[in-house]
Amino acid sequence: MYLKSIFLGCLSFALTSLHAQDRTGFIHATMQENHAVELFHQFPQLIDIIESKNQLSAVYIHPDATHELHQKILSHGPGFIFHPDKQQAIQALDQPVGKWMNVTNYTLSESSFVYKAIDDVKADRIKEVMLILENFGTRFHTDPKANLAVQKVKELWEELIAISGRTDIHVRIINHVNTPMKSVVLTIDGNEKADEYVIIGGHLDSTAPDKTNAPGSDDNASGIATITEVIRVLLSHDFMPQRTTEFMAYAAEEIGLVGSKEIATTYKNQEKNVIAYVQFDMTNYQGSVEDIFITTDSYNNNDLNLYLIDLMETYNKTGKHALTYNYTKCNYGCSDHHSWAQKGYPTAFPFEASFSESSPYIHTASDRFTIVGHADHAAKFSKLGLEFVIEAAKTSNKMSLTNIHYKNQAKFYNDNQFLTIQLTNQSKVHTIKVIDAAGFTHLSKEYLASTKLDIRSLKSGFYIAILTDQLGETFTHKFRVY
Ligand SMILES: [Zn+2]
Structure with a gap:
């Protein structure tokens, strides 16, 4: 509560001291469109929405409004990206995010x-x-x-x-x-x-x-x-x-x-x-x-x-x-x-x-x-x-x-229907689960009787199998389903 009153105090100061035409301190930025709209409804004097596209908005904004963005809409700021001018802010609406140039096979060996x-x-x-x-x-x-x-x-x-x-x-x-x-x-x-x-x-x-x-x-x-x-x-x-x-x-x-x-x-x-x-x-x-x-x-x-x-x-x-x-x-x-x-x-x-x-x-x-x-x-x-x-x-x-004994104790083979597990230390599978990058568990089995895990229910994409053997050792294996 104490914190909130600081921010509200700071904002009401800004609101009373700013005239509609006075744009001192304003910057160009891009942010999520829903955040821009919410800010505009609350503080129309502190933000102009220039253009919206791809769920993003190019805005002209007073930094005081960004405090509010940080406090009310996000848990961590700033929640917007600075652009040196209007044109660059508008251009940024078209920049694809999440289109990666590289595909690297990340491995464990050290x-x-x-x-x-x-x-x-x-x-x-x-x-x-x-x-x-x-x-x-x-x-x-x-x-x-x-x-x-x-x-x-x-x-x-x-x-x-x-x-x-x-x-x-x-x-x-x-x-x-x-x-x-x-x-x-x-x-x-x-x-x-x-x-x-x-x-x-x-x-x-x-x-x-x-x-x-x-x-x-x-x-x-x-x-x-x-x-x-x-x-x-x-x-x-x-x-x-x-x-x-x-x-x-x-x-x-x-x-x-x-x-x-x-x-x-x-x-x-x-x-x-x-x-x-x-x-x-x-x-x-x-x-x-x-x-x-x-x-x-x-x-x-x-x-x-x-x-x-x-x-x-x-x-x-x-x-x-x-x-x-x-x-x-x-x-x-x-x-x-x-x-x-x-x-x-x-x-x-x-x-x-x-x-x-x-x-x-x-x-x-x-x-x-x-x-x-x-x-x-x-x-x-x-x-x-x-x-x-x-x-x-x-x-x-x-x-x-040469020093990889830890990872050598479990081997995984994927033929797109079954994930076959070979434990070289004579141990048996205690638990095995398959998760995706968002942490969602797709498969989970205890005391797996055979060495084969049926993965035919998985959609195409990348997964990690997390296996614990009877001795309590854990092995992971990233695999792809086509
Ligand atoms: Zn930080």
Whole structure:
């Protein structure tokens, strides 16, 4: 209630101070058509709907209305994408989202390295970085403190490189056209497939009604600290990827995905082949029962979502790294991965909770580390980040490829009618279920008597079979039904 009154207060100020003709501070943006219409009904002075198409609207909007969009319509903002002018906003209505350029066969083969890496994740290191970023007071994109934070992240990452003694890893600063804030990118060149990119990103900026008091701890110091821990662990294990691996901290997400949009556009224009993009935005508030929420918005890539599920089923099912997952939705313009999806790259966005149960403190002066007081939840995302990077980018050290005993114990054969299972460890199938990328269970069997699972009821598409044997070991297998 307290939070709502802040936003309503802020809006009524805007409403009384704006004349119909006064368009100071208005920006061009695109958003879901139903959101634009709802905003127009509530605040006609704060939004003009220019054109609607494909369930999207190009709008001319005052940023105060976007607070309302964040609070009332979405659980996580901004919920819109900034465009520098009217023409580009209208053009964006035609951009297909969810038409991926690449089809990559994501595989698992790096288990020994993954286990060593996730053993090393330290919540206290994540906490340290979160506090450093929160202590800037604000990282709002036009505040000079935002670029001090950019400089600090660059230094932190360079320090990790220096400790590793590596000379083949570089950090660069990226200047933007539509914000004074800069972005930071760390690159580990691929040893074998340098032209293929695996990327994890998150935004470094923050926002709140009072732009000078926007600590942005969960949103999104947590994501940047989670990424920094992934980098630290990878470098401490001398990670040499086959594919080029990059980590990005973006400028100005909160005002319409500005930094990521410019970078994704550059990558597309340079025809860079990003085979997988994962976003970390809000990782430390455990608002739901389950740990990690896979977002199933249509612009995310089903294959990549299945890959994250496969990773969690393989590495996080039992033992000290065990975690649970579930599914949620985030809507249009939800975070920076949308910028990459719009350029045709496969994206996924694992999130801290279901959207209705995620941190209620974000975009306020109360988004502080003390709300949670530790970084145990974010540490789970660092583990998933390590699993993703190591498996998607692959180590170029061939030795690690020979160490796959874990995956060798179960073999699956699919002839489009039956999924035949062979367990090489003499064990029997205890349970088996088949799910799709949205988490829907299509088949589920216990004590499967034969080694064949009838899959004739499945429609064409990709699925994951999750099998537990009598010894409690879990195996996953992605397959396609034609
Ligand atoms: Zn955010």
